[in-house]
Amino acid sequence: xxxxxxxxxxxxxxxxxxxxxxxxxxxxxxDEKIAWIGSAAQAPAADTVIDAGYRAxxxxxxxxxxxxxFAGDRSAEFVARMAGQDYAAGGIAVTTAATRATSDYDxxxxxxxxxxxxxxxxTTYLETKTGYGLDVEEEARHARIASTVVDKVTFLGAHLxxxxxxxxxxxxxVCGEMxxxxxxxxxxxxxxxxxxxxxxxxxxxxxxxxxxxxxxxxVHGNQLGPGPGxxxxxxxxxxxxxxxxxxxxxxxxxxxxxxxxxDPATRxxxxxxxxxxxxxxxxxxxQPLAPGRELIDAGVQIALASNCNPGTSYTSSMAFCxxxxxxxxxxxxxxxxxxxxxxxxxxxxxxxxxxxxxxGKRADIQLLNAPAVAHLAYRPxxxxxxxxxxxxxxxxxxx
Ligand SMILES: N=CN[C@@H](CCC(=O)O)C(=O)O
Ligand SMILES: [Zn+2]
Numbered sequence: 001x002x003x004x005x006x007x008x009x010x011x012x013x014x015x016x017x018x019x020x021x022x023x024x025x026x027x028x029x030x031d032e033k034i035a036w037i038g039s040a041a042q043a044p045a046a047d048t049v050i051d052a053g054y055r056a057x058x059x060x061x062x063x064x065x066x067x068x069x070f071a072g073d074r075s076a077e078f079v080a081r082m083a084g085q086d087y088a089a090g091g092i093a094v095t096t097a098a099t100r101a102t103s104d105y106d107x108x109x110x111x112x113x114x115x116x117x118x119x120x121x122x123t124t125y126l127e128t129k130t131g132y133g134l135d136v137e138e139e140a141r142h143a144r145i146a147s148t149v150v151d152k153v154t155f156l157g158a159h160l161x162x163x164x165x166x167x168x169x170x171x172x173x174v175c176g177e178m179x180x181x182x183x184x185x186x187x188x189x190x191x192x193x194x195x196x197x198x199x200x201x202x203x204x205x206x207x208x209x210x211x212x213x214x215x216x217x218x219v220h221g222n223q224l225g226p227g228p229g230x231x232x233x234x235x236x237x238x239x240x241x242x243x244x245x246x247x248x249x250x251x252x253x254x255x256x257x258x259x260x261x262x263d264p265a266t267r268x269x270x271x272x273x274x275x276x277x278x279x280x281x282x283x284x285x286x287q288p289l290a291p292g293r294e295l296i297d298a299g300v301q302i303a304l305a306s307n308c309n310p311g312t313s314y315t316s317s318m319a320f321c322x323x324x325x326x327x328x329x330x331x332x333x334x335x336x337x338x339x340x341x342x343x344x345x346x347x348x349x350x351x352x353x354x355x356x357x358x359x360g361k362r363a364d365i366q367l368l369n370a371p372a373v374a375h376l377a378y379r380p381x382x383x384x385x386x387x388x389x390x391x392x393x394x395x396x397x398x399x
Pocket of ligand 2: 065067220307
């Protein structure tokens, strides 16, 4: 066993249940795990001592929603949107055409580049989805490639009905042969339950088949208008419902109800459906920001994620999401960081492994080139990303 002490930290934001902040702190690592956190003055001896240079530390981001397996460019669509055109699900087809025409080698290289970009920004745990393949061979190929690069893979065959195909026929394919082929590579399945994508009956069919196949569930819900997505997610016990821009009182009540057996003070009990807010996407599509403040106040556990994809949110910057959540969604800095770390872990079911800095957890730690984590929102748009540790190893930057 090797011990490493990271010391001279101005503050450590742990993202534990009490949002504990330790000033003038140090963190002891034993191999890949956190063994001790406390005041630097009381730090135990270690084999190696690393001087953090009076930076603040926080957990690595857990980005629980992205679509990184893609090729091609949709900047023209973005330009048109900024000129007043509405976002429509149909844009997905443009990426599908470009991605289908890209080799395994190039697609892997593109995905690895995006994952490296996220890591450099402090993301130490990453989920990504399929959903630009939209036929059996391509969805299986994208799932296989994703499984070699990211931590969790979500099957999103139910992203868009491909041109020329009947919606019911395609839904049957997603729930049958496609699901079977992607199954070895994925842990979750998702459905884009929205006008222009999959309706309630089709979404139900997808969720039921994925559940039957033993997958965790997620739903893209209530992104472009009111709809059944959120309530379906709760009904099926989905790990998360993502977007949640257009919620009514019944949706919020259903989400809150799913957390009734969860004790937020001890973070124990039965987890409900995490509401994942995607503020970078909301800005890029000019949708109303998800009601993160109201959801937290109602007792719902929320996550913040990048939704990095070429259509609606071409950024993997979790720091940008955190700053937006504080400045525009009225979250406190502690709530926003916790949603982007522990909340993401909860949405992926890995909260015992990552998402907070606590003894026994994996040492996924990002340092900020700033003395306090508040700088993430206080200095929006500035690149404050410093050295990053993943599983106890320094993987970004030098110290
Ligand atoms: N809403 C559905 N899917 C993606 C966008 C996909 C695209 O436009 O390429 C999203 O999460 O925003
Ligand atoms: Zn998405």
